[in-house]
Amino acid sequence: MPQPQLQFAHSDSESSAGYIAATSASEANAADNAAAVIVDPGPEVVDAWRSEAGVAGDNRPSEKTEVHCLEGQLDRTYLFATDGDGLILIDQHAAHERVIFDRLMQTLRPDNSQLLVIPETMELNYRQYKMASEKIPVFKSLGYDLEPFGGKTIVIRAVPVIRGISDHKPLLLDLIEQLLATERFNNPKEIQEAFLITMSCRAAVKAGDRLANLEKEQLLSDLWKTRNPYTCPHGRPTMIRLSRDELDRRFRRK
Template sequence: EMGHINHIVSKIAMSHPHIAFKLTHNGSEIINVQQTDSLLERVSAFLGQEMAKDILPIQLLTDWLEITGFLLPPSHTRPNREMQSLFVNNRYIVNKTISHAIYAGYHTMLPGGRYPIVVMFLKIDPLVVDVNVHPTKSEVRFHQEKEIHQLVVKAVRETFLNANLSPDMSVPAEGDREKRIREAINGYFGSTIYPEAGNWQSFSSPYSPLEKGDGGLLPPPEGDKRQDVGAGLAPVLLPLCQIYNTYIIVKGDDGVCIIDQHAAHERVVYERLMAQDRGILSQLSLLPISLELDYQETATMLESIPLLNELGFKIDEFGQNTFIIYGVPVGMTKNDPKETVLGILHDIQNTGKAKTSSELREDMIISMSCKTAIKAGQPLFAAEMSSLVQQLMETQQPHTCPHGRPTMIKLGMEELEKRFLRK
């Protein structure tokens, strides 16, 4: 019972910062928050200092709906929705539509089985809210659920697009010491081993920085408007080293960043493929590949052939439970087409529910990104690492792969100095 009381008082206190609240149990103080004019201050009191420092404000205004509140980046999650607080007209509510919309707003940024931490307030005409769903009046329905769902998704996604969630990789100017080191190295070897800013080779392949010689796995989409990082940025993002042929260590302006090369490349490939408005170019195989499937795989394949062809594969039915792969996406020469297609089919089967064509297309792209991205354990040259890091920092969501795993971890100077007892 005390748990339920604590839960209810917490929600009421969170939405009424202008009122002081105190809750005690058997002489112990459970809640004690002072009156404040700041909603952020009140919410932070319940989230705790560690999470409060990463809090992001959310706001979306229309002529009939106002969405405000706070959310936490994907680095803060929970195994359930207990840390999601939803309020309609300042009243705590439960609503599956809003909960689903919040989760959809975090799409491709959350690991499986994890849920975001959100405090959201909706201000809406009470006439469009049905409170007679549950005896406690906590669960509600809306008369415009589809529109509200779309607006909540939009509000969450725009919050992340407007927020700088990436590690601080600002560009310090090259000092005299760095310049002397570069000139000494170049002079010793008699060539430009350590180039100046702007002279780093740029790999334009959106699919893999390793396959420039093959023309890349995928040509850049027409009218690609991704922001150019700029000539002066590449040397600063030049990795210090690669460890275990899996992680790239990059020096930033205020610490170091450890990047998972596979997760990072997954994000790069995913966003490039999702940006393709037209079908992805194919190249014909010299020898068609026969693919024999079981009955369940065959049913999935028959439903998926149109979308697989759109993604650059060329597949035809060839007898009972047999298919021929005679084309693959341009540049995908280093991956086994049979294994890639089978992997995509199995991923689709494992989703366990019917999906729209756009959702199915995205599932295929996520699977394809994973199957074709740089693998853990794969050694990279310095220029390849530099290219991958640069491409990652140009993506819209560089901090997670499409499955929601983190692509990078930052160790700031303050943290390093604490570890070495310098502070």
């Protein structure tokens, strides 16, 4: 059942607690909803994930691989890690996107949303209003309860539980614009996946966000548990690996 709440959770972009907070919320949902996954990615989506980086399902890193973060970090954008064999550079935003996308794929469903005690209104332009009104069921499937209010106003009655996103209005605008911009969207699954990618991007830590060591370790460990840790859902790489062997050769130690 949707639970009412008094206000959106606010994430302070200057705080470094963002990653762990986002994680634990999603994890709680994942546990609650383990028996009722409605947004089943389906075999074709999983295959798409696998082929995204040309990675066969069996090649994904074993969960036994011990990967740990090195303390260094470059411009709060790239993290350094090692799996005991060389250096791994990780794009923190791309990595977090992959983690959130996989979680949303497993947990997002219509009744996993929070009812707002005070519904919010959003002013749109005519094209946006028309599109939003027509696609109410699509938004419903993601956990948004929208209602046309007349004029060009939409009322937001409920929003999905996605920590890391404190203000849903810009995200909703993004999603509506995405629908307007892309003619090819006719398959509901395709729309949903595109929406989940946009939501992951919005919710993920950004390049420049400060992560505490504990958060970096958690992000890494979460990334390694995803189906395809090598790319973000847009298909950009999440990591670059410099093996010890390659380093030794480039430094002419071998």
